[in-house]
Amino acid sequence: MGRGYKWGQKLAGHGFRLTAAREAILDVLSSTNEHVSAEDIYMTVHADNPRIGLTTIYRTLELLEQTGIICKFEFGHGRAKYELSEANSHKKHHHHLICKKCRKIIDYTEFAKAEREYIQKAETGLEKKYRFTIDDHLIHFYGICPECKTG
Amino acid sequence: MGRGYKWGQKLAGHGFRLTAAREAILDVLSSTNEHVSAEDIYMTVHADNPRIGLTTIYRTLELLEQTGIICKFEFGHGRAKYELSEANSHKKHHHHLICKKCRKIIDYTEFAKAEREYIQKAETGLEKKYRFTIDDHLIHFYGICPECKTG
DNA sequence: ATGATAATGGAAACCATTTTCACTATAGAG
DNA sequence: CTCTATAGTGAAAATGGTTTCCATTATCAT
Ligand SMILES: [Mn+2]
Ligand SMILES: [Mn+2]
Ligand SMILES: [Zn+2]
Ligand SMILES: [Zn+2]
Numbered sequence: 524m525g526r527g528y529k530w531g532q533k534l535a536g537h538g539f540r541l542t543a544a545r546e547a548i549l550d551v552l553s554s555t556n557e558h559v560s561a562e563d564i565y566m567t568v569h570a571d572n573p574r575i576g577l578t579t580i581y582r583t584l585e586l587l588e589q590t591g592i593i594c595k596f597e598f599g600h601g602r603a604k605y606e607l608s609e610a611n612s613h614k615k616h617h618h619h620l621i622c623k624k625c626r627k628i629i630d631y632t633e634f635a636k637a638e639r640e641y642i643q644k645a646e647t648g649l650e651k652k653y654r655f656t657i658d659d660h661l662i663h664f665y666g667i668c669p670e671c672k673t674g
Numbered sequence: 675m676g677r678g679y680k681w682g683q684k685l686a687g688h689g690f691r692l693t694a695a696r697e698a699i700l701d702v703l704s705s706t707n708e709h710v711s712a713e714d715i716y717m718t719v720h721a722d723n724p725r726i727g728l729t730t731i732y733r734t735l736e737l738l739e740q741t742g743i744i745c746k747f748e749f750g751h752g753r754a755k756y757e758l759s760e761a762n763s764h765k766k767h768h769h770h771l772i773c774k775k776c777r778k779i780i781d782y783t784e785f786a787k788a789e790r791e792y793i794q795k796a797e798t799g800l801e802k803k804y805r806f807t808i809d810d811h812l813i814h815f816y817g818i819c820p821e822c823k824t825g
Numbered sequence: 826a827t828g829a830t831a832a833t834g835g836a837a838a839c840c841a842t843t844t845t846c847a848c849t850a851t852a853g854a855g
Numbered sequence: 856c857t858c859t860a861t862a863g864t865g866a867a868a869a870t871g872g873t874t875t876c877c878a879t880t881a882t883c884a885t
Contacts (some may be wrong), residue, residue, distance in 0.1 A: 542832065561873080564870065576834040585699040602872060605881075620800055620808075629804055634796045641792035645785045649771055649815055654781055657771075657817035663801055666808035691851080712841080727865040732842065753841060777883065832881070837874105843867065851862075 526550075530592075537590045541626075544568075545576045548583050552593060553612070558604035559630050600626050600661075619663075622668035629668075638662075681743075688741045689779075694721075695726045699734050703744060704763070709755035709779050735769075745771075749814075751777050769812075773819035780819075 530549050531541040547568045551559065553638075565580045577622075584605055585594040592611050596604045598621060609616055620629040646657045681700050684691040690696075698718050698719045702710065716731045735756055738744040747755045749772060760767055769789075771780040797808045 540831070541879085544833075574834080578835075578874085579833060582833085585874095595750075597748055597750040599746075608704065620804060620806060622806070631800060633799055633803065636791070637792045637795045641785065641788045644788045646815065647784060648784055650817075652784065653771060653782070654816040654820035655771060655773070655815075657815050659816040660793070661812070661814040661816070663812040664797065664806075664808050665808040665810040665812070666801075669805035672807065691862070693850090695864075729843085729865060729867095730863080733864085768885080826864100827885085828883105829885100830881105830883080831860080833879080835877095837876075841875070845867085847865100849862100849864070852860095854859085855857090 526533070533592060534590070534648050539586060539590070541570070544579045545583050545586075547572055547575060548580060549587070549592075552587075552605065552607050556614075558596060558598075560602040560604050562602065564605075571640050598628065604628075618663065620664045620666070622671055623665055624671040627670075633634075656674055684743060685742070690737060690741070693731045693768070694735075694789070696734050698723055699728060699731060700738070700743075703738075703756065703758050707765075708782075709747060709749075710759050710800035711753040711755050715751065715756075749779065755779075769814065771815045771817070773822055774816055777816055778819050778821075 527541055527546050530546065533546070534541050548564055551564045551567045557563075561577070561580050565575075565577045568580065572586075583594070586591065588595050588605075590639050591608055593605050593616055594608045596606070596619075598604060598619075606612070607614070614630065614631045616635070617630040617632045620631050621627070642660060646660070649655060650657055678692055678697050678700075680750075681697065685692050685696070699715055702718045703716045708714075712728065712731050712735055714728050715735075716726075716728045719726050719731065735744065735746070739746050739756075742759055744756050747757070747770075749755060757763070758765070765781065766783045767786070768781040768783045771782055772778070793811060797811070800806060801808055
């Protein structure tokens with residue numbers, strides 16, 4: 524029951540195999556708190572295993588997103604970024620604080636109570652009024668980080 | 675004091691001219707409630723004035739965004755979408771409800787009180803804890819619209 | 826082992842957006 | 856009004872992240 528076991532189980536549950544490439548990609552995602560791009564992952568994986576191509580990175584990221592193992596974010600900075608989903612990391616449910624200048628992205632988990640209240644009220648109300656079935660939400664705050672203010 | 679007057683003033687305040695192309699683009703944005711892409715705008719503008727090129731659409735959208743006249747959204751569907759900013763339309767402050775299947779986007783303005791409470795609390799707290807200066811936020815809810823459920 | 830299917834990598838294609846560059850329109854000086 | 860500097864423009868080319876193609880390889884069930 525090695526490190527890959529958990530992922531193997533997860534993927535098998537969706538009819539996929541845990542290959543070396545997939546494990547390498549999941550390793551990168553598991554061992555960072557950053558929000559990494561396909562190319563970030565490619566470069567890290569490539570250092571250890573140059574046989575793994577960028578195409579496989581993209582394919583795997585799509586697969587992992589479909590199976591709910593990772594989340595994809597388009598912060599509007601050109602390239603998509605990924606992180607392990609809540610259920611698959613020790614990260615708590617969080618939202619993002621983004622510096623408009625340097626593009627730093629901070630996960631914050633505070634204000635959970637106030638957030639739950641608002642989200643819950645809004646979701647219920649929107650489901651009723653617009654007859655949507657809502658299953659996800661996204662909250663970003665934008666501003667200037669302390670480094671960019673003084674710099 | 676024609677229709678373009680207001681825009682002329684706004685742009686002049688930033689050192690820009692109100693040209694025919696810019697007015698045409700602002701007309702499109704003013705006369706829709708949808709979230710339109712550069713190409714949407716191009717096609718509409720092009721019908722009346724085929725001399726206006728797509729490059730100018732992109733350039734103008736960037737300019738209008740910089741001057742705060744419009745807002746750009748990257749909903750993650752490949753192309754950016756634009757709408758007049760709050761101050762420049764009769765739309766109220768709103769957020770978005772998005773169908774994951776058909777990509778329909780609904781503006782909602784409900785829950786303003788609960789939202790203000792949460793936003794206010796979060797912003798204050800985040801500014802204090804992370805020393806950011808926050809000036810914007812974005813909230814999206816995702817789900818399936820009624821048409822896509824029955825379809 | 827064998828055949829069926831899943832996974833892979835490199836090259837090419839895709840496609841929204843940006844850049845380049847030569848040209849045109851305009852405002853402001855004189 | 857004319858001249859000139861500058862702002863604005865369009866077509867074509869470039870860009871760059873992502874996707875598709877296709878021939879090859881790995882893996883699973885029999
Ligand atoms: Mn995050
Ligand atoms: Mn909107
Ligand atoms: Zn910053
Ligand atoms: Zn729908």
